[in-house]
Amino acid sequence: MIPTREEWQRTLTERHGEELQKKLSGATVAICGLGGLGSNIAVSLARVGIGKLILIDFDMVDITNLHRQQYKAEQIGMSKTDALAQNLSEIAPYLEIEQHNVKVTTDNIVGLLHNADIICEAFDRPEEKSMLVDCVFEMLSDKYLVSGSGMAGLGSANLIKTRKLTSHFILCGDEISDISDGMGLVCSRVMLCAAHQAHAVIRIIAGEKDF
Amino acid sequence: MVKINGEFLPVDGKTLAEYLETTSFDPVIIAVERNEEIVPKSAYNKVILKDGDILEIVSFVGGG
Numbered sequence: 001m002i003p004t005r006e007e008w009q010r011t012l013t014e015r016h017g018e019e020l021q022k023k024l025s026g027a028t029v030a031i032c033g034l035g036g037l038g039s040n041i042a043v044s045l046a047r048v049g050i051g052k053l054i055l056i057d058f059d060m061v062d063i064t065n066l067h068r069q070q071y072k073a074e075q076i077g078m079s080k081t082d083a084l085a086q087n088l089s090e091i092a093p094y095l096e097i098e099q100h101n102v103k104v105t106t107d108n109i110v111g112l113l114h115n116a117d118i119i120c121e122a123f124d125r126p127e128e129k130s131m132l133v134d135c136v137f138e139m140l141s142d143k144y145l146v147s148g149s150g151m152a153g154l155g156s157a158n159l160i161k162t163r164k165l166t167s168h169f170i171l172c173g174d175e176i177s178d179i180s181d182g183m184g185l186v187c188s189r190v191m192l193c194a195a196h197q198a199h200a201v202i203r204i205i206a207g208e209k210d211f
Numbered sequence: 212m213v214k215i216n217g218e219f220l221p222v223d224g225k226t227l228a229e230y231l232e233t234t235s236f237d238p239v240i241i242a243v244e245r246n247e248e249i250v251p252k253s254a255y256n257k258v259i260l261k262d263g264d265i266l267e268i269v270s271f272v273g274g275g
Contacts, residue, residue, distance in 0.1 A: 037275045126240035126271035133242045137249035147242075152274040165244045165267055179274035190274075 005094050012049040020206055021049060027205050030054035030116035032104050032132060034080040036185055037148045038122030039070035040194030041201075046088045048202055052096040053088070054116055055081050058103040068187035104128075109135045113143065118201050121147035122194075124179070133169070143168065146200045150174040151193035153183045160192045162200050164211035170204070172196035215266045223264070228256040242269045 003011070013021045027050050031038045034057035042053055057080040061071045075083040081099040088095055100112055104123075113119055113136070121132045129147060136145045150173035151160060159174040173193050179185060200211065212219040215230075222230045227250060231238055243250045244267040250258055260266075 033275055035275050122275050124273060124275040126273050129271040129275075130240045130242060133249065134252045138251040138253065147271075148275060149269070149271045150274070152272075165242075165269065166247045166249055169242075169244070169249055171269060173272075175269065176272065177274070178272035185274050 002093050008092075008094050009049075016049070023205050023207075024049045024202070025051045027118070028052040028054065028116050029118045029120065029201055030056065030113050031120045031122055032056050032113075033122035033124065033128075034059070034069075034084050035065065035122065035124060036068040036187070036190035037151075037194045037197065038120065039080070039084055040191050041120050041122060041198045042084055042088060043070050043091065044195060044198035045201060046092040046095050048198075049092070050095070050201075050205075052098065054098045054100070054112070055084055056100045056102065056104060056112055057081055057084075058101060068185055068190050104132065106131065106135055110139050113140055116143060118144040118146065118204055120197055120201065121145060122197070137169070141168075144170070144201075144204050146170045146172065146197045146204075148172050148193045148197050150177045151190050152177040152179045152181060152185050153189070154186060155189070157189065157192050160189070160196055162196045162211050167209075170197075170200045170211055172200060212262060213260045213264045213266065216268055223260050223262045225260050226256050227254075227258040227260060230260060231255065236268055236270060240271045242271070243267075244269070 031042055059080050061075045061078050061083050071083050079101050081101045085097045085099055123129050163171045213222050
């Protein structure tokens with residue numbers, strides 16, 4: 001049986017403390033791209049009790065996603081936004097979810113992201129990562145942006161790191177391992193980078209300034 | 212001198228766009244941080260590098 005909203009909130013508060021849980025429950029986080037990074041970031045943030053997630057992706061769940069992304073075999077063919085919303089609702093039934101089954105472009109970015117406190121960049125292609133950083137700091141400069149770059153292959157887990165580039169821009173990854181360098185993405189290493197990004201989000205919400 | 216990715220370079224007076232042209236950085240896949248602010252791409256040809264500036268240029272790689 002699913003616990004009541006009050007039980008749920010009380011349990012989270014016991015874990016995280018009242019002050020932090022209040023901040024987490026009041027936060028809105030947007031996730032741009034729901035692949036290996038985005039789907040894993042979303043699961044961490046849902047579990048920690050973030051109030052609202054804005055999920056953005058234009059793609060459908062494919063068999064080639066299942067080795068690293070938080071989807072199920074039976075969800076192949078569903079939109080990633082629908083599939084992830086379904087999975088997150090099972091994990092955290094009181095999470096508020098806003099879904100956008102669209103491609104992020106320079107034209108729709110402000111409309112999609114203006115309600116977010118923190119934006120996670122979780123795209124595949126470097127051009128899109130760069131475009132998002134550019135648009136956020138040009139048009140939404142009061143937001144925090146947490147980006148991921150460099151998590152492909154079988155390199156050491158310890159090379160994945162979190163780096164603060166400005167007060168509002170945090171970069172996670174090893175910054176080197178490119179998907180085109182040979183071996184593709186391996187679940188555990190992508191999850192490491194996603195965990196760095198999710199953890200950076202939580203630390204920003206908690207008011208940490210040092211990274 | 213301008214400190215770029217940890218290295219001191221005599222590029223003061225150049226615009227950011229002029230400096231980038233002398234490097235292998237591809238403007239389409241980078242983010243430039245200058246004195247703790249992100250420089251928008253639309254300003255690359257307006258920002259003039261000054262003595263004492265500190266820049267970090269990040270080149271994104273694929274995968275997500």
